[in-house]
């Protein structure tokens with residue numbers, strides 16, 4: 001419960017100078033921050049406010065780190081630090097602005113406990129980062145008593161601090177995928193390193209220009225080291241990959257091929273439902289899930305529904321077989337066998353008198369090289385499927401971030417190998 005009662009300055013409670021010194025050093029030990037001097041403390045409506053200054057007298061530019069001359073002060077700026085006994089703890093300091101010769105600008109001074117743009121101390125931010133890797137949005141927000149949107153900007157800074165070397169170094173096989181968020185209205189393009197199963201790059205958008213930005217960042221030398229790139233069959237990504245790395249092999253993501261086959265079956269099913277007599281309609285509707293499944297995952301009941309189809313609806317059953325046989329081509333181990341089987345499949349699908357499959361056959365013919373490249377390399381975004389699943393969960397959690405930058409930071413925090421540990425503090429230790 002908040003109290004509105006004014007509480008006296010703590011140091012006025014001590015009667016002697018020795019007592020004041022002892023209280024200051026107690027407070028400094030409690031804060032556990034480096035290069036900080038404590039002057040006083042008081043309570044306000046939400047917790048303890050500790051007045052501090054950096055130990056260095058002369059201000060440093062927060063952009064270049066150079067000592068500069070003080071320009072003016074921003075009175076009473078506060079930074080939230082780790083809670084103390086369940087109470088919010090704020091640092092308060094009249095932060096200076098520095099007139100920096102090197103930057104030719106007036107810049108806020110660097111303070112030892114926080115990033116220049118942040119209203120939180122680094123240990124507080126790291127604590128949020130640890131929680132954001134592991135818990136849901138409400139837990140992080142409630143426990144830390146900060147808005148979810150604020151969590152987004154905090155983890156951007158955490159990720160920037162934790163970035164260990166350049167994640168774009170040493171890439172040979174990568175996967176490109178798009179993730180939708182905001183109820184499929186917005187997209188981010190994500191690049192995954194197949195060797196480490198880590199997200200190495202992400203940016204809002206899903207067109208050729210988005211992916212081109214990745215290759216620009218990678219540069220010609222590192223581009224030339226790329227051996228294979230897995231993508232879905234989107235013309236935009238294919239264009240960007242072929243232009244940037246003509247030598248790299250394009251591999252089509254098998255899960256994307258499978259999704260197209262699933263979609264074709266479903267289209268046939270919906271057509272059949274529309275044309276069926278009212279009594280047959282319900283039975284056809286119930287076949288939706290069995291038709292999507294792999295044969296070995298079917299329950300006895302589902303298997304019966306499917307076998308009934310062989311008599312009641314041969315078109316739909318044909319669609320199911322077409323889907324399954326395309327999947328089995330992808331399961332082949334030898335490329336030449338797969339190539340023959342894929343040719344046979346294209347012929348079959350073209351003659352199937354099922355329009356969705358005739359269209360799919362044209363797509364598959366156009367992209368046959370990339371599909372067979374999967375059989376040869378075994379590379380697929382699905383190989384990092386666990387990562388993809390994780391990334392998709394994260395996009396759901398990121399709901400509430402106003403911009404893509406929060407989502408991208410959360411993706412990098414959780415999927416790029418950053419190890420966060422809980423923030424502990426012991427007597428005598430500093431953060």
Ligand SMILES: [Zn+2]
Pocket residue numbers: 061062063064065066100101102103104107
């Ligand atoms: Zn500077």
